[in-house]
Amino acid sequence: MSKLKNSYSAPGKLFISGEWAILEVGNFGLVAAVNNRVRVSIEPAGHTSVTAAEFGIQDAKAHYESGKISFPDIDDRQKDTLKLLGEALSVSLRYLEENGTAAKHFHLSTSSKDTQFEVNGELKKVGFGSSAAVVVATVAAVLDFHGYAATKDEIYKLSTIAHYYAQGKVGSAFDVAASTYGGLFVYSRFDPQWLTKNVEAGGSLKNIVNQEWPSLVIEEMDVPNNFELLVGWTGESASTSAAIKQMNEFKARNSEEYFRLYNNIASVAGRAIEKFKSGNNDDFLECLKENEKALRELGEASGVNIETPELWKLSEIAADYGAAGKLSGAGGGDCGIAVCFDDVTANNIMAAWQDEGLVPLDVTIDRHGVRKD
Numbered sequence: 117m118s119k120l121k122n123s124y125s126a127p128g129k130l131f132i133s134g135e136w137a138i139l140e141v142g143n144f145g146l147v148a149a150v151n152n153r154v155r156v157s158i159e160p161a162g163h164t165s166v167t168a169a170e171f172g173i174q175d176a177k178a179h180y181e182s183g184k185i186s187f188p189d190i191d192d193r194q195k196d197t198l199k200l201l202g203e204a205l206s207v208s209l210r211y212l213e214e215n216g217t218a219a220k221h222f223h224l225s226t227s228s229k230d231t232q233f234e235v236n237g238e239l240k241k242v243g244f245g246s247s248a249a250v251v252v253a254t255v256a257a258v259l260d261f262h263g264y265a266a267t268k269d270e271i272y273k274l275s276t277i278a279h280y281y282a283q284g285k286v287g288s289a290f291d292v293a294a295s296t297y298g299g300l301f302v303y304s305r306f307d308p309q310w311l312t313k314n315v316e317a318g319g320s321l322k323n324i325v326n327q328e329w330p331s332l333v334i335e336e337m338d339v340p341n342n343f344e345l346l347v348g349w350t351g352e353s354a355s356t357s358a359a360i361k362q363m364n365e366f367k368a369r370n371s372e373e374y375f376r377l378y379n380n381i382a383s384v385a386g387r388a389i390e391k392f393k394s395g396n397n398d399d400f401l402e403c404l405k406e407n408e409k410a411l412r413e414l415g416e417a418s419g420v421n422i423e424t425p426e427l428w429k430l431s432e433i434a435a436d437y438g439a440a441g442k443l444s445g446a447g448g449g450d451c452g453i454a455v456c457f458d459d460v461t462a463n464n465i466m467a468a469w470q471d472e473g474l475v476p477l478d479v480t481i482d483r484h485g486v487r488k489d
Contacts, residue, residue: 120159120160121157121158121159122157122158122159122257122260122261122488123155123156123157123488123489124155124156124157124158124253124256124257124260124486124487124488124489125153125154125155125156125253125486125487125489126153126154126248126249126250126252126253126256126295126296126485126486126487127149127150127151127152127153127249127294127295127298127482127484127485127486128149128150128152128153128154128246128249128291128294128295128482129147129148129149129150129248129249129290129291129294129295129445130147130148130150130294130345130347130444130445130451130453130479131145131146131147131148131290131444131445132145132146132147132148132300132345132388132404132444132453132455133145133146133384133385133388133389133403133404133407134146134381134382134384134385134386134388134389134407135381135411135443135444135445135446135447136363136378136381136411136414136422136446137378137379137381137382137385138288138290138303138304138305138385139287139288139305139360139363139378140375140378140382141304141305141306141307141308141331142304142331143304143305143378143381143382143385144302144303144304144333144382144385144386144389145290145302145303145304145385146300146301146302146303146337146385146388146389146392147290147293147294147300147301147302147303148294148299148300148301148345148481149294149295149297149298149299149300149481149482149483149485150294150347150479150480150481150482151479151480151481151482152230152479153230153249153482154226154227154228154230154246154249154250154253154295155226155227155228155230155253155489156224156225156226156227156250156253156254156256156257157224157225157257158222158223158224158225158257158258158261159222159223160220160221160222160223161221161222161223162221163177163221164177164178164179164180164185164219164221164222164223165177165178165223165224166178166187166198166201166205166223166224166225166226167223167224167225167226168197168198168201168225168226169225169227170226170227170228170229171194171197172194173190173194173197173198175223176189176190176194176198177189178202178205180205180206180209180219183206183209183210183213184206185202185205185206185209186202187202199282200247200250200251200278200279200282200283201224201226201250201251201254202282203251203278203279203281203282204250204251204254204255204258204275204278204279204282205224205254205258206278207255207274207275207277207278207321208254208255208258208259208274208278209258210321211259211270211274211321211322211325212258212259212262212264214320214321214322215264215322217262217263217264219262220261220262222258222261224254224257224258226250226253226254228246228249228250247279247283247291248275248279248289248291248292248294248295249291249295251275251278251279251282251292251295252271252272252275252292252295252296252486253295253486255271255274255275255278256271256486256487256488259271260488268296268297268485268486269325270325271296271486272292272293272296272297272334273324273325273329274321274325275289275292275295275296276289276292276306276311277311277315277321277324279291279292280308280311281315283357284357285308285312286357286360286361287356287357287360288303288305289305289306290303290305293334295485295486296485296486297334297336297485298482298483298484298485298486299336299337299339299481299482299483299485300336300337300339300481301334301335301336301337302333302334302335302337302389303333303334303335304331304332304333305331305332306329306330306331306332307329307330307331310329310330311324311329314327337392337393339481339483340395340457342457342458343455343457344454344455344456344457344458344459344461344462345453345454345455345479345480345481346434346439346453346454346455346456346462346465346466346476347444347451347452347453347476347477347479348430348451348452348453348454348466348469348474348475348476348477349450349451349474349475349477350424350426350427350430350449350450350451350452350474351426351449351473351474351475352424352426352449352450353449353450354421354446354447354448354449354450355448356445356446359420359421359422359446359447359448360446362418362419362420363418363420366417366418366419366420370417373417374418377410377413377414377417377418378414380410380413381407381410381411381414384403384406384407384410385403385407387399387403388400388403388404388407391403397457400440400455401439401440401455401456402440404440404441404442404455405435405440405442407442408423408431408440408441408442408443411423411442411443411447412428415447420447420448421447421448422443422446422447422448423443423447424447424448424449426449426452426474427442427443427447427449427452429472429474430443430452430454430469430474431443431452431454433454433465433468433469433472433474434454434455434456434465436468437456437461437464437465437468438456438461439454439455439456439461439462439465440454440455440456441453441454441455441465451477452474
């Protein structure tokens with residue numbers, strides 16, 4: 117490898133408690149970063165270009181002008197594939213300009229193969245938030261390449277702006293926080309109306325990043341040595357952004373029921389966080405079981421495919437062994453989790469999952485967040 121090429125990586129995410137309710141300002145969730153990392157490398161070049169080999173994109177030329185990156189020489193499908201990356205590059209280069217640093221040419225390559233798992237000889241995407249991780253790793257790489265020593269708070273906020281707009285202004289950015297900070301943490305989202313108003317007013321990114329963001333909370337938790345976080349894949353992938361759009365339709369249709377169900381999830385998650393902080397393991401597991409039921413109720417009321425039969429089976433197996441199991445994230449497929457506090461129970465659950473056709477994944481909590489490798 118050339119000495120001029122530097123590599124960066126950012127971890128994926130799993131939601132422990134409070135998903136869906138986290139979309140509403142003021143609600144809290146418990147989130148973990150996991151050790152399946154997206155990797156980005158950057159090196160000097162004669163022109164700015166991007167390679168995303170897993171998507172068949174090699175050396176796509178990038179043009180930066182008036183605060184925006186464009187890819188003039190690729191087709192619309194490839195442009196759509198590079199939308200997230202383009203936003204991450206645009207935001208990073210604009211922020212550098214605002215801080216008095218002119219853009220230099222570089223070649224940037226991405227790899228998300230570590231966030232995929234081989235199942236029956238095929239690589240599968242399992243829902244660890246690789247889109248957020250690639251944005252975070254890209255922002256960190258571009259800023260560092262230009263000699264700008266960014267803090268994690270700067271990386272988080274810039275990545276959130278890029279990710280939020282590339283995804284059509286949906287999502288809470290908890291996955292961006294996991295990729296940036298790592299570890300296990302309590303999260304409460306920023307006020308999206310405040311962010312939208314500030315970004316679209318055309319003010320400086322520097323000013324937005326330097327402000328305290330209303331409602332944003334990221335509070336790191338200590339992880340007990342006996343805390344066992346198990347992850348099982350259901351065999352099907354899911355689209356979070358599509359599910360959020362469907363949920364927004366339910367909110368417009370029946371806001372009273374929407375807020376009743378969301379408040380129920382938020383209340384359970386709040387108690388789960390409180391029990392976790394106090395080391396009350398049994399009550400914490402009971403809260404996770406309640407969280408699973410509350411998410412099922414939300415799915416049934418809204419019509420959004422949240423707890424699939426496979427996710428329900430995964431949860432029931434965990435409960436049979438005295439642990440707590442539930443979906444993680446938006447549901448509809450992807451991963452479920454089980455939590456317990458001894459390795460015998462953990463091994464029994466994973467063996468039972470496998471017997472039932474669920475795929476246990478080799479995953480641990482990643483304590484480091486985004487880093488230069």
